[in-house]
Amino acid sequence: MGRNARRATNGSAGTRRRPTVADVARRAGVGQATAARVLGDYGSASPEARAAVLRAAGEIGYTANAVARSMISGRTYSVGVVVADVGIPYFAEVVRGISDAASADGLQVVLVNTDESPAAEIAAVSLFVERRMDGLIAVPAEREHEHLDAAAAAGVPVVLLDRLLPGAAFDAIVINNRRAAAEAVQRLLDAGHRRVAILTSAPPGTERLGSAGDIWTTTERVAGYEAAMRAAGVPNAEWIVRHAGYNRQATRAAALQLLTQARRPTAIFTTDSVATLGVLDAVQEVGARIPADVSLIGFDDAEWATLVRPRLTVVRQPTHELGARAARALIRRIADPAARPRRQTLAASLVDRESVGRAPARVRRLAPT
Amino acid sequence: MGRNARRATNGSAGTRRRPTVADVARRAGVGQATAARVLGDYGSASPEARAAVLRAAGEIGYTANAVARSMISGRTYSVGVVVADVGIPYFAEVVRGISDAASADGLQVVLVNTDESPAAEIAAVSLFVERRMDGLIAVPAEREHEHLDAAAAAGVPVVLLDRLLPGAAFDAIVINNRRAAAEAVQRLLDAGHRRVAILTSAPPGTERLGSAGDIWTTTERVAGYEAAMRAAGVPNAEWIVRHAGYNRQATRAAALQLLTQARRPTAIFTTDSVATLGVLDAVQEVGARIPADVSLIGFDDAEWATLVRPRLTVVRQPTHELGARAARALIRRIADPAARPRRQTLAASLVDRESVGRAPARVRRLAPT
């Protein structure tokens, strides 16, 4: 095959000091400044000097030391990214968007998962400041933002993604959650449903509050639900708001309870795809038919949304675009730290498919099979 | 709410020089070394000195500069991670595994997506070397590994993930692809199928070769298919090996062609979940029933595998574990660069569900609806 099968040393040679500009300069017979100029590609040097330096560099295998450069430039060409969990498709796609836009600008992405733990987020942000990241993109776990303020004050610009922080003056890229949620619930109401439930999956530690915790996104979506229900004249007592734990099992259990209770909802709106997954599990468990027994609309257009039968009506978010915009906003902010914070609200759109049907005339009782 | 609503400055103060150990020392009235010792938490200092330094540091808002530290220690406490695309669930989960194990050891993850482009991978690796990463974890896009050898030679240890590189002396974490594939195909064979097809999704640029390109994983899985077919005595002429492009549409098209051709396969084995998605799309498009018309086994246990009807029989990989092991292997290698390269082969397991059935006595002709 003619492939280069030379044995890799896998770092065992790493203890040997790596050549520096001084080494190159010495070997090329020029001053260190000259070597640095051609190696760093700035200033000017005579063609002869340039050639000599390049040759010497090649011979001894010189590689630039970006750490030393960062020390002088003050830039690391990296952005810190804080999300709950890249393992979740939504975040994975957002991170991909960030990565694309960042690398298009020569920035690398340093990724941290917090699992919505404020402590983990605080630690990550402070580490990012110490490491002199050029900037941060965060999906904040809670409303408290002193740590982000501190980062900004220390000269590390911050861009918020997915969630807004009341009272914080950062650039932010979000979608219009309230409107999108209201629109989805309205679709359900239009189909004649009255007992419409909203199921959210709250991060660990907050679900015990019986609320969605401090997650802005969820709060907004619930607000959208309430607005639509109110506008439709559904009495407050008929509203069904449930917060489950942040995983498929927990949402499945919550949905199971919801579906089998007396005066069960005939339609469910889930605020994220983890919850949607849980509801679908529960639906199958009680043998309910969608949309004959229950109608369903979920947030996020998962790859499997068109695979299940019936295909799911969903609220689609521009995930990749959200990430890309956040990165671009950060890049702008790095270039102009003094600019006024700007919020970009992207549109989420309702994608009609087949999981919404007319409310049943007579509500069939559901029970685990 | 009593929340701290102080205005964030978002980096506008970033132009102001950040305090250094020297500043702290001066203010605390101690020598720079003493200040450095308590701030850096090494050596020893008297309780009084310590207190004074800490107080001073707090007053002027000192933050350590990790870049300067890296310059001296030679360590950046970051690992470079090269994958094709975090947007794909498989990689996302693997990255999460890496991140968990890495952060447990104080290492941060710098993530790069290559979309299987060798050029992008080479650029990323060389950047990682310049940035003095403590180590690299790569899902290599092609068999060529000079760039990885160079990284190792420059003292940046490399760990291979998911794919082996013939002739390269790196630690590697992989699964037993060949065996897992053979086992899956065997299950199909056991159900009486003879015309069993294997569908792979090759990265862009390689599918034109009509092969899976240089992706080791795919090659192995095809080898497993062939081994099983051969062992079952299925004549070579009956084997059906198809390589589609690296996306859902391409695999859908390939599957469509497969399902509607004369003497179509009665069972399909897909080598990754993108391909599985494509096949499912095609199956629905031609109105085929699983497993009555076609049986199906796919690689990777996607979250939706139990959601579709029938539930999918799949080959499950320990994705998170693969990533975690890779990170741990790297950590060990960083500690002991001279150790002998070690390969860890994890087991993928066949998860039996309902997408495999007896081969139909009479093969129903399928056509797009």
Next chain:
DNA sequence: CTGTTAGCGCCTTCAC
């Protein structure tokens, strides 16, 4: 225990 003094590798005046 503490302070002084050198660098780490590079870029950047500043004279020449």
Next chain:
DNA sequence: GTGAAGGCGCTAACAG
């Protein structure tokens, strides 16, 4: 165009 020298912020010798 080029070289010498200083310094980025920190740690690592050293003496004291």
